[in-house]
Amino acid sequence: MSADSPEPTSHDAATAESGPVAPTGRRRSRRSRVIEHGLEWVLFESRWLLAPLYIGLIAALVVILIKFAEELVHLVTHIFEETPDDVVLGVLSLLDLALLSNLVLIVILAGYENFVSKIAVARDAEDRPNWMGHIDFSGLKMKLIGSIVAISAIGLLKDFTDLGTSEALDNTALTWRVVLHVTFLISGIAFAFSDWLGEKRLMLSQQTHSND
Incomplete structure (x- = not known):
């Protein structure tokens, strides 16, 4: 060892014995x-917190089934006591409940597949609906909006059928029902237009990338 080289300190000796120290930034990373x-x-x-919500909707589907049977x-x-108008109202009520049950079923299956997990048991099932797995x-x-x-x-048609009977709505309530239906209709058109724009x-973005 030359005379100019510094003598090793106790800190250097401890470092040599313990090996290299890992950088603090690496430990934090x-x-x-x-x-x-x-x-x-x-x-x-x-x-998976959404799963109990869909199970609750299954219970709601059972309630709709009970009301449909009633x-x-x-x-x-x-059937022999009611007038043709009463039969029409009864059939419209059944259609209303059937459409509502379809809506609940779509939310259960499509919502579960989109937000929770794929339904593996229905992947190879013969009775699997065609829209399952294809609805984003x-x-x-x-x-839903449809x-x-x-x-x-259907509810509005029932209200107009009730005109002239004791169960008919007043003009104000009927007007608000029409306004509500038109609002739903305009909302559906707006949703469809926004999806078309998207x-x-x-498509324009894909064409631009393909040209580049």
Whole structure:
């Protein structure tokens, strides 16, 4: 060892014995990745909190079925006592409940597949509906608004059929029902137009990238 070289200190000796010290920034980065992974896992698994909501909708579907059976029994047992207008109203009530049950079923199946998990048991089933697995959030939104407009139209038709009877609505209530139905209709058209614009913009973007 030359005379000019400094003698090793006790700190240098301890460092040589313990090996190289990992940088503090690297330790923090590793800790951040662990925290980030845990947070993302919690966020991703939180989608299962929606499952009880869809189970509750199944219970609502059972309630609709019970009311449908009640309306059907009443219609059949009083078939010879009711007027043709009463029969029309009874059938419209059944249609209203049927459309409502379709709406609930669409929300259950499409919502579960879009936001929770794929339904594996229905993947190879012969009776699987054609729309399952092909409805995204935009398609689900359009089916919902379409069902709501149809239900509102049936309710409005029932109100007009009741005109001249004791169960008829007054002019103010009937006007608000018409306004509500028109609002649903305009909302459906606006949703469809916005989806069309989105698809058009996506097609233009794809064409631009393909030309580049």
